[in-house]
Amino acid sequence: MLESITIKNFRSCGDVELNGIAGMTTLIGRNSTGKTNILKAIEWAAKTATSSNHVDEGMNSQPNSTTEFIFLINLEGDRYRYVLDVTFSKHIVHQYDVLDFKCTLNECLEVYIENEFTEIIKRQSDKVKVEGWDTNIDLEEDIPCLKSIIKLLPKVKVRRHIDRLVLFLGSINYYPLDELNGRINQNEISTDIVKHSDYIKWLSRVKTSGTPARAISMRLLHMFLNSEEDFNEVKDLLGPKGLGVLSNIFINIPRILGELDEGDDTSEKFYLFRFSPYSEDSGSDERSFGFNDLSFGTRRLIRIVVSLIYDKSSIFLIEQPEDGIHPELLHKLIPLIRSYSDKAQFIIASHSPEVLNRLEASEIRLITMNRGLTNARKLTSKELSVVSDYISEEGTLSDFLDSIQED
Amino acid sequence: MYAILGEDKSDVATLKVILKRLIGDDSIKIKTKGYNGCAELLRKGAKQITAFSKLGLAIFVVCYDSDGKDPAKRYSDVVSKIIKPTGLKNTICVVIPVQELEAWILADIQSVTNVFSSWKPKEINNPESIDNPKEYLEKLSRDCNRRPRYNHATHNEKIAPYLDLDKLKCKCPSFLPLVTLAENHDAHVAK
Incomplete structure (x- = not known):
């Protein structure tokens, strides 16, 4: 399961973290606070990470900046930290006098072993280092590496981890x-x-x-x-x-x-x-x-x-x-x-x-917009203790949430 | 002629089915009002009963789960916050399931087979001793890999027509006020 996701520089998500994600998590907030952007960000990152194709400029509207996604995932007790950095830079294709985007990827996959995260894949631009493989693999800068590694190194030691991650991310819809x-x-x-x-x-x-x-x-x-x-x-x-x-x-x-x-x-x-x-x-x-x-x-x-x-x-x-x-x-x-x-x-x-x-109150994430940037937060421990009494004695969870949503 | 109030929509829908069966008449008119939790029930219940009374309804059932707390305290909360404020002299039956209404389903858990044909659980002798009976049922369904999964909001009222009410009478003392209400149905009608 996904334990947490951090989204940086994706549309209105300047730096948004959803952590403590459980079976059900619900984003609430006024219109245009960025709830859809969060959902789209998660899917875009997951589909991009598990794609075999060149990255589509599609959803990213921040040229010359790096969009970053950090997934913390627990798959039947094995914990993974997967980081995907996508940088789009504008450039003019002089021959045709056309504005185009160049995409560069950096990726990192870590597995939690003996109380710390250990890197098993490190990709910087067109060079990919895989644990258990002596030489770097060369890849095009804008093609994600996970599926490429599976194709190029089918018997590599860490294959099991990559397969599981690709299956999980590829099924996010x-x-x-x-x-x-x-x-x-x-x-x-x-x-x-x-x-x-x-x-x-x-x-x-x-x-x-x-x-x-x-x-x-x-x-x-x-x-x-x-x-x-x-x-x-x-x-x-x-x-x-x-x-x-x-x-x-x-x-x-x-x-x-x-x-x-x-x-x-x-x-x-x-x-x-x-x-x-x-x-x-x-x-x-x-x-x-x-x-x-x-x-x-x-x-x-x-x-x-x-x-x-x-x-x-x-x-x-x-x-x-x-x-x-x-x-x-x-x-x-x-x-x-x-x-x-x-x-x-x-x-x-x-x-x-x-x-x-x-x-449950713990399943709620309050989404707000501040100066064009989306914020996401859980209820604080004080709010959680108040809401419990509130639901027993005063009203409903939706009444309580309505009363604490910021302007 | 009857109205049922409860802290949850699925509770009142389930009680409606059970009450009709106890009375033995499916054509009885029963209105229901399920709230979003106990606080809303206690806050709004009195006004709702008053409104129902003005609409001509005469007999009321209020269902308030004890959720592991003292049922006697729950009973007195219903009396002080819902019944007394109405000022009505109508018949009001207070039902306080020990833990939750799902304990009544556990009393005849084998009735679930009528809704989930491949689910054949073993009988449970002391259903009101089980903590969080709703969670217990949902976990049992999940652990047995039932298809579809049981969930209380959809399936309680579907299971209710098949419950062996004699088992409920034996195993769930909290069920008996509803039984008594139904046994006096003819007297209520005569009034």
Whole structure:
């Protein structure tokens, strides 16, 4: 698990540290204080560290300065400290009179052995020193080293540590509000009819790129075809004995689908997705609908639950899980997420009192903005002792947090 | 005709199911109000009961977990902060689960199999002696690698229809005030 993360010079995060991160950690604060920047920073750093490609200038808006990320990670008792420094410098490509960015990476991976951190990888610019390998490895300055080392030195002594770190960091995923609302890229739109050949292409693309799939239909289909347990778990969580939003999910293989498009293979298999709503008052609905015909809140819940079961993320970075969800369901959703917090960590940004009131005070991080820079802090020990009495005698955690948030 | 107040939404939803079963009539109208914690219940409970009374509801249940503290003190807190301020002479049943409501589920833990078909736990004889029964149930679910995982907010009211109420009567003295209330249902209706 991630014990702490330090972010320096990433957007509004001049020097932000989140430490003592537990199974669930929630960032609260007014709009534009930098909560999203923190979540995006964590994902960007993790994806960059585990990439085999040139670093994308993408998220960094600070040319000629160094962005730094320090991860403290505990993986089943082994502790790691991974530092990633990314420096973008502007330069003019004279031949074309174009402004370009040059990226230089410095990285360091340490393992905690006998009460101290011991360096096993040290990378400065294009030179990489690996413990157990006598000579430096040469790498392009802007290609992260972890996966490169795995490829170039498959039998190196410290391979086990690198594999574990890459697996952990590579499974950190960010779930922005738009994605949970269904506004995702064209390649990942959820459709109600999926051709088997398209499914195979999608599967191949996901396996090759290593990026998580987003389309609900594809993920459900993958579970349906490959993991009955996962598929049934999704249905159970959403069904009458769980959150009570769906009575069933059907994936059918119709024989006749009407006219096929010209050129379609008549032996092509199709999958048809249907969802039957459920309500506590009226029970199961005989009718079934396509995904996009369901209500906003139901679609949102389905996305959250499917992500929870399918994605196998090491850390879920979630924006505003409360959006579009009735408080009655929200008070069930947060404990549901928490019940999976031994398998994965959840770092959530929220505005909702309903969410906050399901948390422990120690799980809160107050996010504020001061002179354009984001600050993050835990509740102080005094605040923690006061809040305990406050919740017993006066009000709710959200009331207390509201009263202590700075202007 | 009934209203149930509690410190948590899932508690009142679970109590609603149980009360209907005790009375033996699923068509009984029961309103519920679950708060965000005990402080909110104690602060707002009296005004809520007054409002429910004005809406024509006549019989009230207030559920306040003892959370390991003295149940007698909890009872007197309910009386002084919720019941007395209403000034009402209505029937108000106070339920103080020892530790938490989840102890009642532990009293018939084998009922969980009706919701989680592969979970077949062993019977527990002294459920009210278990500290943090909610955490105990969630840990048991997690340790057995249940799919899906049990969590109290979603699953308590789903398990409630299957609880053997006789086991609760035997093993959980804190359950008995609710039983007595239900046994006098006909008398309440006659009033």
